Amino acid sequence: MLKQSASRTLSVVIPALNEEKSISFIIEGCKPFADEIIVIDGHSIDQTAIIAENLGVKVIFDNKKGKGDALRCSIPHITGDIVVFIDADGSHTPEEIPMLIEPIVANEADHVTGSRLIGGSSEFHGGFDECFRLMGSSFITACINWKFKVRISDSQNGFRAIRTSVLRRLDLKENITTIEQEMIIKTLKNGFRIAEVPTHEHRRIAGYSKIDIKKVAFRYVYSLLKYLFR
Ligand SMILES: Nc1nc2c(ncn2[C@@H]2O[C@H](COP(=O)(O)OP(=O)(O)O)[C@@H](O)[C@H]2O)c(=O)[nH]1
Numbered sequence: 654m655l656k657q658s659a660s661r662t663l664s665v666v667i668p669a670l671n672e673e674k675s676i677s678f679i680i681e682g683c684k685p686f687a688d689e690i691i692v693i694d695g696h697s698i699d700q701t702a703i704i705a706e707n708l709g710v711k712v713i714f715d716n717k718k719g720k721g722d723a724l725r726c727s728i729p730h731i732t733g734d735i736v737v738f739i740d741a742d743g744s745h746t747p748e749e750i751p752m753l754i755e756p757i758v759a760n761e762a763d764h765v766t767g768s769r770l771i772g773g774s775s776e777f778h779g780g781f782d783e784c785f786r787l788m789g790s791s792f793i794t795a796c797i798n799w800k801f802k803v804r805i806s807d808s809q810n811g812f813r814a815i816r817t818s819v820l821r822r823l824d825l826k827e828n829i830t831t832i833e834q835e836m837i838i839k840t841l842k843n844g845f846r847i848a849e850v851p852t853h854e855h856r857r858i859a860g861y862s863k864i865d866i867k868k869v870a871f872r873y874v875y876s877l878l879k880y881l882f883r
Pocket residue numbers: 668669670671672693694695696715717718719720723739740741742744811857861862863864
């Protein structure tokens with residue numbers, strides 16, 4: 654467990670927009686592994702920020718532009734050597750954090766992404782929306798693999814670990830969830846090492862997804878082409 658390691662420290666960053674039903678579960682789950690927890694609140698209209706503050710973690714607010722903006726807002730506040738991004742809705746398992754950071758701790762990778770395609774998902778299959786997301790995600794992943802001669806299976810998961818020094822060099826620009834593929838492409842483009850570990854994606858504990866894939870599909874294609882070829 655990294656928290657006990659004298660040489661490296663771990664920050665956990667949790668983007669949260671109206672996740673009052675699950676935020677305490679995620680914060681408490683992350684505490685045993687984290688030296689620092691930062692919740693980036695999207696100006697939730699429920700109790701999310703208050704619950705987080707009462708649990709003694711750092712709470713900051715995004716610019717109301719989306720999850721990508723929220724993750725970017727966290728960067729100046731991170732003090733750990735390694736950062737783990739984990740969603741607030743209960744889709745990711747805090748107990749998997751040690752496995753996620755292991756390739757970085759072993760100096761085999763600079764950025765590790767959790768894969769629901771290997772680890773399984775209880776949220777990614779079944780309906781037309783999920784089908785569209787899965788097809789889009791697989792296509793984008795294949796483009797990234799082709800361009801950089803790598804073999805990852807999931808380019809869109811929000812559960813990832815990255816060296817803070819590397820994160821700061823990526824010059825991230827995306828405001829929405831396209832930040833996940835931007836992080837991966839820019840990691841590879843800058844010559845940093847990427848690894849993937851299987852992580853399971855659970856159904857969100859409560860509430861609904863904030864992402865309307867039909868509204869943002871164009872941005873996915875545009876940002877893919879932009880970061881792959883520019
Ligand atoms: N701060 C912040 N968090 C967000 C925003 N949009 C989504 N999130 C959080 O990002 C995580 C992933 O979002 P979610 O809606 O579950 O997307 P999905 O898992 O792709 O369906 C959740 O913890 C959300 O609460 C936002 O605009 N601001």
